[in-house]
Amino acid sequence: MLTSLAIANYRSILSVTIALGPLNLITGPNGSGKSNLYKALRLLAQTASGGVIHSLADEGGLHSTFWAGPEEITGAMRRGEAEIQGGPRKDVVRLKLGFASETFGYTISLGLPEPQQSAFCFDPEIKRECIFNGPYYRPASALVDRKGNVVKIRSGRQWEVVSQHVPSYDSMFDAHADPSAAAEVFHVREMIRSWRFYDHFRTDSDAPARKPQLGTRTPVLHHDGRDLAAALQTIIEIGDKEALDRAIEDAFPGCHLRIVTGNDGRFSIQFHQKGLLRPLTGAELSDGTLRFILWVAALLTPRPPALMVLNEPETSLHPDLLPALARLIGHACQHSQVWVISHANRLINALNQHPECHTIELEKVLGQTEVMGQDMLSTPTWYWPD
Incomplete structure (x- = not known):
């Protein structure tokens, strides 16, 4: 540290x-x-x-x-x-x-x-x-x-x-x-x-994270999130699946994630939302929902770094998601030293409640x-x- x-x-x-x-x-x-x-x-x-x-x-x-x-x-x-x-x-x-x-x-x-x-x-x-x-x-x-x-x-x-x-x-x-x-x-x-530095997750309509991608074991999410589905499946298989499920439930009550694999070996996201008859694909997710899922994949990595730096992680997130993000960051700092650069008051207030938080x-x-x-x-x- x-x-x-x-x-x-x-x-x-x-x-x-x-x-x-x-x-x-x-x-x-x-x-x-x-x-x-x-x-x-x-x-x-x-x-x-x-x-x-x-x-x-x-x-x-x-x-x-x-x-x-x-x-x-x-x-x-x-x-x-x-x-x-x-x-x-x-x-x-x-x-x-x-x-x-x-x-x-x-x-x-x-x-x-x-x-x-x-x-x-x-x-x-x-x-x-x-x-x-x-x-x-x-x-x-x-x-x-x-x-x-x-x-x-x-x-x-x-x-x-x-x-x-x-x-x-x-x-x-x-x-x-x-x-x-x-x-x-x-x-x-x-x-x-x-x-490890994260400051530019792509969530635009052409973002690779929205599309099925050929999957390989991915213990470390790419800095732009292009291998999201494979990273989530890696967490499910060799990481902390329970923490992943808790993070999604914390942010989106009644919802859960599933990763499906096609016959061609491509991985894709299915987001099961309470009240809907079918799951949403990555292409259908809002920017905020996709970005939160990207943070889940980054922060719950099965290969924690010595230092993880998050630059303005609140970008594109609804303020109601920020307390859940703060709890996810608090979980990550059990395994890595974490830096958060932010000016979102709700995230700042939530992080300041963590006993290990050092505010600069x-x-x-x-x-x-x-x-x-x-x-x-x-x-x-x-x-x-x-």
């Missing part, structure tokens, strides 16, 4: 460090930075799959993701006694992302390259990566350290250089993930790769995303590598 997350110099986030629990609820007004926090976490996840540089390019390049305000917001600026203005920079500009967990922590620092005679002169470079033990980075707790092109691994009291030629556009996860030679790198990479309310002050009510004493201890 992640115990803290730190982000510096990313869009509206100048510097934020937050403590995490089993169920984390991220809320705040529109424009407060919820999406930026979500995108930063996704960007961090890309480091383990070799996609962090391309993800930054999709966002318009590293330069466009940097915090656009002054390097430091003074107390006089906050009180309105001084104008918001910048000055000569004291430090080089770096985008920094990091987390601590119950086992290992990880940080990455990205920056622009030195001026060079190359067409790729705006490509971000990975300047520093560290894997450490403990709740925050300390030189004494560092286990793996990458500076520029050089990667060192701690061996007892000594450091051993394992590579001097890691490309600046590759993470050390790409170059050193041999479990026998670099067990810490392998462990952290696999932990990050297990994170964001606000924007002078263009900067901050955690509401957080001060020096309540901010988790965090240090970035030099």
Whole structure:
């Protein structure tokens, strides 16, 4: 489980460090930075799959993701006694992302390259990566350290250089993930790769989830929900069928689901609704009903991830379904650490009743995303590598 997350110099986030629990609820007004926090976490996840540089390019390049305000917001600026203005920079500009967990922590620092005679002169470079033990980075707790092109691994009291030629556009996860030679790198990479993000279920009239699909065992629902029927059948056969039935009954009293298989091996959904003489097919379901069923398949996965992130799961759902969704999320956090980004009051209120819910309310002050009510004493201890 992640115990803290730190982000510096990313869009509206100048510097934020937050403590995490089993169920984390991220809320705040529109424009407060919820999406930026979500995108930063996704960007961090890309480091383990070799996609962090391309993800930054999709966002318009590293330069466009940097915090656009002054390097430091003074107390006089906050009180309105001084104008918001910048000055000569004291430090080089770096985008920094990091987390601590119950086992290992990880940080990455990205920056622009030195001026060079190359067409790729705006490509971000990975300047520093560290894997450490403990709740925050300390030189004494560092286990793996990458500076520029050089990667060192701690061996007892000594450091051993394992590579001097890691490309600046590759993470050390790409170059050193041999479990026998670099067990810490392998462990952290696999932990990050297990994170699961859901933010774009398709429920339009042409959505694959509405149509019969060739079925294979599907313990993990695809991020767009295309293999819904197979995922539900997998839960029925090797997962928690009783939890599935309870979730459907909780949201739609008197209703139940059935998965049917055609002679061609294609799976399809039948939704039996109280009062109707025949079941509804996937093509006949409303957007809200289909989306709730998609959340059932995602949250009751027989292969729970270390971290599951749900971005605005209330989309297209009737407010009356949100308490049932909250109970389903509460069930999922027994097996996975869960993040929920939401601004739906009814879902927020329902989740706050869960004993494990840790609410993080964001606000924007002078263009900067901050955690509401957080001060020096309540901010988790965090240090970035030099």
